[in-house]
Amino acid sequence: MDLLIVAILLATAILAFVLVRGRDRYTPGGKGGQSLMPPMARSRTQKWAQSTIETEPKTRFVESAKRKQYRLLNDAEQILFHRLCEAMPNMRVFAQVGVAQLAQLRGRQEARRLKQMLGRGVDFVICGADFAIVAAIELAWPTDEGSENSPEEQKRQALQSLGIPLIVYRPNDLPDADTLSREVASAIVRRNRLEADHGQAVCS
Structure with a gap:
């Protein structure tokens, strides 16, 4: 047992x-x-992924060039803008205004007459407290063209036909606040004269 x-x-x-x-x-x-069981074959996807990792170089982050900051006003224009605000605290200062836009304010007839000024603008427009336009101010370098055919003179004549006096300054010779105050006051006198002449021309 x-x-x-x-x-x-x-x-x-x-x-x-x-x-x-x-x-x-x-x-x-x-x-x-x-083992008696055959090993599992690697899939093509796994094999491709492994070979990619082994053969591809390391990813490099290339720092792109920094874009220049977009500004409405350049350095000289910014200085003049602040001096205009200092010289005329009770006035309104607008930057980069198109001549065609100013003509449009006068009506369609003026806009059609000055259509060749489309794309042209002035650096600053000075308005009173009631937003009535007093003067236009431009920063520009002198050109070699004749005075009558220069872009500056064409702009001056176009604005004058709208009753707006144009004051031009050079970027390397910016006026101080006191000078701006006197010259804008003089422009107001010219503006009233131009407005009177414009009214007479419309009536006639």
Whole structure:
């Protein structure tokens, strides 16, 4: 009886060992020897991704050139703007106003007459507290063209026909606040004269 029990236990142990051994051999990467299951082939996607990582150089972040800050007024124009505000605290100062826009304020007829001034503008327009136009101010370098054909003179004549006096300054010779105050006061006198002449021309 004892021998029978021992034989059964021994057979059970041998069977368990065989089963465990066989399971490891059929498991990919199993212990106790090489697996009978063939290793899974890598997909093309995985292989391509690995080769890309190995062959491609490291990504470099190239710093793009910084764009120049866009400004409505350049340095000289900014200085003149602040001096105009200082010289005439009760006036309104507007920058970069088109001549055609000023003509449009006079009506369609004036706008058609000065259509060749489309795209031309003045650096500053001075208005009173009631936004009535007093004068136009331009910063410009002298040109080699004849005085009658120069862009500055063409602009002056166009504005004068609208009853707006034009004051021109050079960027390298900016006036101080006191000079601006006197010259704008003189421009107001000219503006009233031009407005009177313009009214007479319309009536006639």
